[in-house]
Amino acid sequence: MSSDRPPSPQAAPSGSGAGQPRDAGPRGGGDDVEGPGAGKTSLVRTLLETVPGLELSVSHTTRAPRPGEVDGVDYHFTDEARFTALVDQGRFLEHARVFGNLYGTSRDAVEARLAAGADVILEIDWQGAQQVRPLLPEAVSVFILPPSRAELQRRLRGRGQDDEATLARRTEEAAAELAHYAEYDYLVVNDDFERARADLEALIRSQRLRRARQEHALRGILDELLEGTPSPG
Ligand SMILES: Nc1nc2c(ncn2[C@@H]2O[C@H](COP(=O)(O)OP(=O)(O)O)[C@@H](O)[C@H]2O)c(=O)[nH]1
Numbered sequence: 001m002s003s004d005r006p007p008s009p010q011a012a013p014s015g016s017g018a019g020q021p022r023d024a025g026p027r028g029g030g031d032d033v034e035g036p037g038a039g040k041t042s043l044v045r046t047l048l049e050t051v052p053g054l055e056l057s058v059s060h061t062t063r064a065p066r067p068g069e070v071d072g073v074d075y076h077f078t079d080e081a082r083f084t085a086l087v088d089q090g091r092f093l094e095h096a097r098v099f100g101n102l103y104g105t106s107r108d109a110v111e112a113r114l115a116a117g118a119d120v121i122l123e124i125d126w127q128g129a130q131q132v133r134p135l136l137p138e139a140v141s142v143f144i145l146p147p148s149r150a151e152l153q154r155r156l157r158g159r160g161q162d163d164e165a166t167l168a169r170r171t172e173e174a175a176a177e178l179a180h181y182a183e184y185d186y187l188v189v190n191d192d193f194e195r196a197r198a199d200l201e202a203l204i205r206s207q208r209l210r211r212a213r214q215e216h217a218l219r220g221i222l223d224e225l226l227e228g229t230p231s232p233g
């Protein structure tokens with residue numbers, strides 16, 4: 001995008017299990033990923049390692065940490081009172097209650113990273129994506145789909161961290177997400193992991209090549225090439 005436009009994040013997909021990328025502004029962009037079991041966390045982790053300039057927005061949540069999760073890395077873990085205070089202070093770009101727990105994206109953190117030129121991924125649910133779209137209209141949203149219901153169930157069970165009640169809840173959550181697939185810009189099926197990773201990387205690359213963003217980055221080349229030529233029209 002051009003430098004006089006606000007930075008736009010890219011939105012990633014949500015769905016029954018995988019992650020997603022989004023769009024960037026002149027200075028940077030963002031992506032959203034969503035949906036349990038599709039493989040979004042795995043895909044996003046891989047992209048963060050392989051794509052320079054890509055960053056993940058670390059959300060706040062009231063959910064308890066799972067074994068191995070690190071405060072400030074996987075989430076900023078907090079409680080309802082502190083989360084609500086942050087909501088009241090307008091500190092979240094978006095926030096939502098997802099199956100009993102509160103989740104939110106720090107406005108300051110995302111805006112600072114976009115301003116620094118990063119492409120920012122938001123791994124957020126459909127409610128959050130609905131809030132972000134009007135705020136960051138150049139964001140790209142991606143919904144990551146599992147290849148089948150049976151494979152989704154297999155992946156949800158495969159993590160081995162959840163009891164039966166939690167599995168039932170996550171299955172319900174995946175179905176709720178899937179109902180919103182049509183709101184997303186892109187659909188990526190996470191069947192073959194490497195293929196899905198490459199699809200997401202291609203989306204990020206294509207966003208980075210958009211004219212509005214290139215115009216900003218290539219100002220010097222364009223000025224030199226166009227020197228002395230009449231402007232169109
Ligand atoms: N709106 C919103 N949703 C979020 C945010 N962070 C995570 N989520 C969503 O909350 C849901 C549950 O996430 P989590 O507790 O990590 O469980 P898992 O992703 O199902 O393993 C997922 O759909 C996430 O995409 C956030 O900052 N905002």
Ligand SMILES: Nc1ncnc2c1ncn2[C@@H]1O[C@H](COP(=O)(O)OP(=O)(O)O)[C@@H](O)[C@H]1O
Nearest residue numbers: 017018035036037038039040041042155191193
């Ligand atoms: N393409 C794939 N093929 C097979 N298993 C996968 C694939 N992508 C992810 N998984 C596995 O599925 C499970 C859920 O992945 P995860 O990234 O936690 O999903 P999400 O973040 O969407 O809930 C994990 O055990 C992960 O290793």
